[in-house]
Amino acid sequence: MVYNIIEFLDENKDFQFNKKYLFFNLFKVNTMDLNKNKSNENSIRIPVITYHRIVSDWEKRKSQYRYNLIALPKSKFKIQMKYLKKKGYKTLNCTELYLWYQGKIKLPKKSVLITFDDGTIGQEKYAMPILNKLDMKGTSFIIGNRTYNNDKGYINYKRIPELKKLYPNFDFQSHTFDLHIHLKEDMEDIYNITFNDAVKQNHYFNFTYLAYPFGKFYSEMKMAYKDVGIKMAFTYGENGYANRTQNIYSIRRIKIYSNEDFSIWFKK
Secondary structure, eight states, X not given: OHHHHHHHHXXXXXXXXOHHHHHHHHHHHHHHHHHHHHHHHHHOOBOEEEEOEEEOXXXXXXXXXXXXXXXXXXXXXXXXXHHHHHTTOEEXXXXXXXXXXXXXXXXXXXXXXXXXXXXXXXXXXXXXXXXXXXXXOEEXXXXXXXXXXXXXXXXXXXXXXXXXXXXXXXXXXXXXXXXXSOOOTTSTTHXXXXXXXXXXXXXXXXXXXXXXXXXXXXXXXHHHHHXXXXXXXXXXXXXXXXXXXXXXXXXXXXXXOTTSOGGGGGOO
């Protein structure tokens, strides 16, 4: 476009115009457009929703999960996923969110990252089949030692390769190996504790993304995860939407409770 304008000016000497002025204003307009596009991308808010236990309807009515607000019956989970599908939301995996955060891809405004914490068995029994049937993506942040030790109520680590083949839209990432505890700020050497745990988790699973247990973190933890090769980490937040202005090692998530109106997070 610029070449055509200059060619026109060269061929039409009677058309008095200041070329320097022209170049300056063309550059200025182009820069303004780039800044506007960047601003538009930064204003996009992506809900990163988090589930913990998905249980059977009977378990929710009759068992210890009856009053557990982070235990969701599978029927309600299915309704929520159908709601997102009907509203036209694109479900993401962590890599897509990471690439968007880095400015390497664009995402539709109606995008959502569906995550699960802990790697509990209900995610395999109920959540994965529902998401698969609806052609939706999901990510489970697993506690490495509970999965590796085959603790009751958790997905067995030997099942993970098979589940990835069975449900190719479902991914597994880190919820630490053995640090699902409340770390205290005054604990000695938080950096090394975190780093060594992450090395062990990567030895068994080689994960790229992480969700902090309870959403709690300290600056030393962020440094340790960065040094061990974790690319992005998730916490929680009062205004839980993720956006590109947040630190990549403290991306916000929204904790889903069984007694709340799910649609409040998707009023756009």
